[in-house]
Amino acid sequence: MLETTDLRKVFKSTVAVDEVNLYLNKGESVGLLGPNGAGKSTTISMISSLSMPTSGDVKWNGESVVKNPNVIRNVLGVVPQEIAVYEELTALENLKFFGKIYGLKGETLDQKVEDALKIVGLEEKQKELVKNYSGGMKRRINIAVALLHEPEIIIMDEPTVGIDPQSRNYILEMVRQLNEEKGMTVLYTSHYMEEVERLCDRIYIMDHGKVIATGTQEELTSILSSEESILIELDRPYPNLVKALSGLEEVLQVVEHDKGIKLIVTKGSRLLGKVFQIAEQEDAQIAGINVQVPTLEDVFLHLTGRKLRD
Amino acid sequence: MKALFLLQWQRLRREPVLFFAMVLMTILFVAVVGGFGSISSIKVPTVIDDSVSESKKEFWLERLNETDGYSFEEMEELEAREKIAMGNKPFALLVMENNYQIWMLSESPELTMLEQVVRQVYMNENRLATVESVVDDDQFRSQVENRLSEPALSVTTEMVDNDNAAPTYNHQIQTLFGMTLFFSIYTIIFSLSKIAEEKRTGTMNRIILSPVKKWQVYFGHVSYSFVLGILQIILIVLLFKYLFNFDVGESTGALLVIIASFTFSVVAIGMLLLGFTKTQEQLNSVVPIVSVSMAMIGGAFWPIEAVSNQFILAASKVNPITYAMDALKGVSMYEQGLGELLEPIAIIVLIGVLCMGVGVNLIERRS
Ligand SMILES: Nc1ncnc2c1ncn2[C@@H]1O[C@H](COP(=O)(O)OP(=O)(O)OP(=O)(O)O)[C@@H](O)[C@H]1O
Ligand SMILES: [Mg+2]
Numbered sequence: 001m002l003e004t005t006d007l008r009k010v011f012k013s014t015v016a017v018d019e020v021n022l023y024l025n026k027g028e029s030v031g032l033l034g035p036n037g038a039g040k041s042t043t044i045s046m047i048s049s050l051s052m053p054t055s056g057d058v059k060w061n062g063e064s065v066v067k068n069p070n071v072i073r074n075v076l077g078v079v080p081q082e083i084a085v086y087e088e089l090t091a092l093e094n095l096k097f098f099g100k101i102y103g104l105k106g107e108t109l110d111q112k113v114e115d116a117l118k119i120v121g122l123e124e125k126q127k128e129l130v131k132n133y134s135g136g137m138k139r140r141i142n143i144a145v146a147l148l149h150e151p152e153i154i155i156m157d158e159p160t161v162g163i164d165p166q167s168r169n170y171i172l173e174m175v176r177q178l179n180e181e182k183g184m185t186v187l188y189t190s191h192y193m194e195e196v197e198r199l200c201d202r203i204y205i206m207d208h209g210k211v212i213a214t215g216t217q218e219e220l221t222s223i224l225s226s227e228e229s230i231l232i233e234l235d236r237p238y239p240n241l242v243k244a245l246s247g248l249e250e251v252l253q254v255v256e257h258d259k260g261i262k263l264i265v266t267k268g269s270r271l272l273g274k275v276f277q278i279a280e281q282e283d284a285q286i287a288g289i290n291v292q293v294p295t296l297e298d299v300f301l302h303l304t305g306r307k308l309r310d
Numbered sequence: 311m312k313a314l315f316l317l318q319w320q321r322l323r324r325e326p327v328l329f330f331a332m333v334l335m336t337i338l339f340v341a342v343v344g345g346f347g348s349i350s351s352i353k354v355p356t357v358i359d360d361s362v363s364e365s366k367k368e369f370w371l372e373r374l375n376e377t378d379g380y381s382f383e384e385m386e387e388l389e390a391r392e393k394i395a396m397g398n399k400p401f402a403l404l405v406m407e408n409n410y411q412i413w414m415l416s417e418s419p420e421l422t423m424l425e426q427v428v429r430q431v432y433m434n435e436n437r438l439a440t441v442e443s444v445v446d447d448d449q450f451r452s453q454v455e456n457r458l459s460e461p462a463l464s465v466t467t468e469m470v471d472n473d474n475a476a477p478t479y480n481h482q483i484q485t486l487f488g489m490t491l492f493f494s495i496y497t498i499i500f501s502l503s504k505i506a507e508e509k510r511t512g513t514m515n516r517i518i519l520s521p522v523k524k525w526q527v528y529f530g531h532v533s534y535s536f537v538l539g540i541l542q543i544i545l546i547v548l549l550f551k552y553l554f555n556f557d558v559g560e561s562t563g564a565l566l567v568i569i570a571s572f573t574f575s576v577v578a579i580g581m582l583l584l585g586f587t588k589t590q591e592q593l594n595s596v597v598p599i600v601s602v603s604m605a606m607i608g609g610a611f612w613p614i615e616a617v618s619n620q621f622i623l624a625a626s627k628v629n630p631i632t633y634a635m636d637a638l639k640g641v642s643m644y645e646q647g648l649g650e651l652l653e654p655i656a657i658i659v660l661i662g663v664l665c666m667g668v669g670v671n672l673i674e675r676r677s
Contacts, residue, residue: 078515084513090322098520
């Protein structure tokens with residue numbers, strides 16, 4: 001129902017979005033995963049008709065959004081990355097205003113405002129000024145505004161950035177309900193792979209403006225079917241240990257963490273014995289060791305040689 | 311569109327500080343520069359030299375106080391010098407038998423006027439005294455006074471293009487309108503900067519995605535700033551008219567038309583600046599520059615008649631403040647009506663229309 005073809009956006013010298021092809025079916029929940037500057041927000045602003053693509057097209061039910069923005073505007077809810085509400089007003093006043101510009105009035109307006117407040121759980125705080133809200137509450141009113149006119153599709157740009165785990169859980173659960181219980185189509189942008197893993201039926205991974213991988217979570221992690229990762233917890237960094245381990249034939253990649261190191265190794269290489277042996281030689285204290293099945297994080301690492309977040 | 315207009319008032323209700331600060335600043339500046347109360351005379355500390363006899367002392371003070379605009383108060387020399395040194399008084403007068411001195415710290419227009427007034431008093435007196443000594447008639451002085459109060463011939467001054475009595479320049483009115491217009495520029499353009507703010511915070515994108523049209527968004531903001539600007543100017547003019555008895559003239563309708571057209575032109579200039587600047591911060595930093603230079607060039611701080619620089623005079627011709635000050639003073643000082651003010655008003659509106667056109671175009675091209 002939503003489709004982009006060879007979508008491209010160039011700002012002066014930077015290519016922000018490069019030939020992106022993606023689609024969303026009705027009722028689907030799709031994730032757009034990528035590190036800072038990958039081009040997620042730029043892609044979203046073109047999909048929602050807020051900026052013109054340099055080339056390529058966005059189609060809603062076969063009609064070009066680029067040629068006629070109104071085909072998507074009426075059915076679209078956008079949760080921007082920044083808090084786009086009037087902070088000197090209350091949540092209620094904000095919702096009433098945004099409801100009115102969508103032509104809602106009277107009892108319908110009151111009803112929809114009430115519904116939106118209920119969904120984001122801000123009924124009790126509706127008469128407080130948004131500027132006095134906590135980070136999590138601001139994120140929630142930011143979402144509520146996008147839900148007011150009951151859109152068919154909602155596009156969320158990193159809706160959980162910079163908030164406490166509790167608020168984050170609340171928002172994730174809310175998005176899941178909107179998608180599963182109300183049948184809303186969701187495009188969810190994030191650089192937290194756990195969120196996308198939890199919420200989304202399908203995932204696009206973006207980097208440097210390009211989609212570098214796509215599929216369900218299983219499909220994506222199966223890219224790494226021939227690999228597994230070993231997490232080694234250490235009491236302090238041991239540069240020599242890293243050097244020694246990367247010398248091993250079965251080790252494909254060594255990544256240093258704050259608490260230790262992670263080895264990407266060929267599946268079934270039974271390296272644990274060797275690891276302990278080398279650790280002993282280098283006088284390294286191993287606090288714990290863990291063999292993991294691959295995550296999306298590993299997929300990203302595999303594809304780009306970098307971590308999602310630094 | 312109503313919602314967009316009302317929203318801004320709702321926001322103002324929550325954050326009215328800036329608006330009231332501007333109103334307060336205007337009142338403060340008019341009070342300090344213009345002086346409260348109806349025409350007040352400037353008090354001049356007056357020291358009588360020992361050379362002047364006791365009977366002559368009263369005589370001089372009386373003569374001096376017959377003049378308009380100044381009141382001369384007798385004072386000890388030490389006290390008068392201290393007042394000048396401390397900056398409490400700009401000048402003082404020393405009266406001697408046949409001469410006088412003016413003590414001062416710096417030049418000022420009041421000083422020049424004072425010099426003229428005092429010189430006139432001394433000249434008259436010297437002339438009379440000279441004649442008296444020749445004529446040797448006790449009745450001479452009273453005869454001269456009688457003749458002066460019933461002149462055989464009286465002269466009236468009239469302006470060619472004005473039916474009324476000779477124009478009376480009123481410093482208070484000049485200050486009232488000058489400061490009011492000056493500070494209204496801040497209120498108006500700062501209120502327009504909410505457009506830039508909406509772009510920055512992203513609420514503008516939300517509005518664009520709604521069924522509301524782009525021009526309605528601008529119209530909502532522009533009409534809000536327009537009404538707010540008019541409100542501020544009217545509030546201050548009413549305040550000074552009724553509370554402090556400033557004479558703003560009889561023609562309320564004409565005043566309203568001038569105020570409205572001026573406000574429109576400032577809103578338009580605001581839109582032009584909005585089109586030229588990239589961010590709200592940029593806009594906020596050019597507002598003081600623009601408003602101060604507009605006010606200086608347009609004669610809001612001092613009468614434009616006092617300016618002789620050709621460049622400034624030329625610049626004043628494309629400045630709505632020049633025409634607004636002209637028209638406002640026309641109504642209040644020279645009792646002009648709308649009919650006589652059509653030209654300045656038309657020019658103000660024309661400047662507004664031009665700026666608005668260019669401004670909206672620039673803003674649109676940017677987004
Ligand atoms: N208006 C703009 N002008 C110039 N460059 C831009 C503009 N907007 C984005 N870019 C550039 O395009 C690239 C992609 O930016 P974008 O905001 O889409 O990334 P993102 O994936 O949303 O990142 P983040 O996680 O930080 O939000 C970045 O390199 C950015 O600097
Ligand atoms: Mg982004």
